[in-house]
Amino acid sequence: MSNEKNSGNWWIWKVFWILLGLTTFEVALGIIKPDFLVNTQFLGTKLLNHVFIILTLIKAGYIVLVFMHLGFEENSLKWTILIPAFVLVPYLLFIVLTEGNHAFNALMM
Amino acid sequence: MADSLIQNDINSPAWKGGDVPYKASYGKLMMWFFLITDTLTFSAFLTGYGFSRFKFKDIWPVPEDVFTHFPFLHGDHPLLFVALMTFILIMSSVTMVLAVNYGHKMQKNKVILWLSFTIIGGIMFLSSQAWEWGHFIHGDAGAIEMKYANESGSSEIVHVVKDGSIYSIYDIMDAKSHDGTHHEFAIEDFKEKFSFEKELGLRLSNKTFKNHSESVSYLDQHASRVLLGADLKKNEYGHVLFADYFFFITGFHGFHVFSGVILLIILLINTIKGTYEKRGHYEMVEKIGLYWHFVDLVWVFVFTFFYLV
Numbered sequence: 337m338s339n340e341k342n343s344g345n346w347w348i349w350k351v352f353w354i355l356l357g358l359t360t361f362e363v364a365l366g367i368i369k370p371d372f373l374v375n376t377q378f379l380g381t382k383l384l385n386h387v388f389i390i391l392t393l394i395k396a397g398y399i400v401l402v403f404m405h406l407g408f409e410e411n412s413l414k415w416t417i418l419i420p421a422f423v424l425v426p427y428l429l430f431i432v433l434t435e436g437n438h439a440f441n442a443l444m445m
Numbered sequence: 446m447a448d449s450l451i452q453n454d455i456n457s458p459a460w461k462g463g464d465v466p467y468k469a470s471y472g473k474l475m476m477w478f479f480l481i482t483d484t485l486t487f488s489a490f491l492t493g494y495g496f497s498r499f500k501f502k503d504i505w506p507v508p509e510d511v512f513t514h515f516p517f518l519h520g521d522h523p524l525l526f527v528a529l530m531t532f533i534l535i536m537s538s539v540t541m542v543l544a545v546n547y548g549h550k551m552q553k554n555k556v557i558l559w560l561s562f563t564i565i566g567g568i569m570f571l572s573s574q575a576w577e578w579g580h581f582i583h584g585d586a587g588a589i590e591m592k593y594a595n596e597s598g599s600s601e602i603v604h605v606v607k608d609g610s611i612y613s614i615y616d617i618m619d620a621k622s623h624d625g626t627h628h629e630f631a632i633e634d635f636k637e638k639f640s641f642e643k644e645l646g647l648r649l650s651n652k653t654f655k656n657h658s659e660s661v662s663y664l665d666q667h668a669s670r671v672l673l674g675a676d677l678k679k680n681e682y683g684h685v686l687f688a689d690y691f692f693f694i695t696g697f698h699g700f701h702v703f704s705g706v707i708l709l710i711i712l713l714i715n716t717i718k719g720t721y722e723k724r725g726h727y728e729m730v731e732k733i734g735l736y737w738h739f740v741d742l743v744w745v746f747v748f749t750f751f752y753l754v
Contacts, residue, residue, distance in 0.1 A: 359528065366753050428488060436499030
């Protein structure tokens, strides 16, 4: 278990500022839309979208590992919870989005 | 501390209830298992949204054309209102951790204080969502529905544009969008007024533009009705599936927030009554806290995939 728990609340506020900063950064990017990020295509979508997704995953990591305390649980519990999400969600995304692309191409024919 | 809640004797043999491999109490474990299933449910919804968006990628509405308004402010403010909603939810997550933290220290009054803030945050979020829904349903600039179906199989939706950006049909019809009355515009009236204003053009759902003279003959040939607002069967912003997913995903998430607020209120009442003080621990705050953070977590993804990407 963490000993952070008994040493005040500073770690809660630290995570708060990180989450707030990342969200502000995302919104700023969404409004400004830097040309370089919008016009560069990577893996079938704009580079900007990859930046958004990476920032979102970082935010999700902080929420799950610190706020939900999963980072301080036993490893067995941690992986029992994370592995289904890590395996099933990317798999689902991969097959369904690939299929969506095929459906688009079929409509265009 | 959660560890002290585990009643089993960890020295008794395995498979006789003695081992506690996860070192977590029954209640916390079950909350986590529920959250895994809920994760997969939300993943399925958002992936479904992704499928439709990929399938209709050239005619899908651009989210930042849709969510551009902020209460009491005029003009376009894309993303600002959802950013505020995100901030409210993150803030309420912070107050929730503080409540859990003071629960560990058995400080009843601090738990009551921070739980109350969390409830206020939840209610503020729900109110914001109600405003967002109201605005989405009422509609913004309006659009024209065509008689023919585009390649998606549903009716083509076109927007009126002026200098490349969407122009409100209310302005063409000399009406006010938010005057408290329900408007309906006849397509013939619209076509007539449109034909007089030479600087207006049309934008098709595949984001191609028509100039004024092209637009007039196009409208004469194909226009079927003026669309105002959105529901499950029509959507002035574009493809009707966009509205369906909007209502379904944000609605399902909003229902989670609503349930969370109810749970928090029960939690607050029990804390005030001293239930957890008597029980000797505040684990219930921790369990409901897990659920509340999960709701925040889902919103982080909805925010990205519905509003940003």
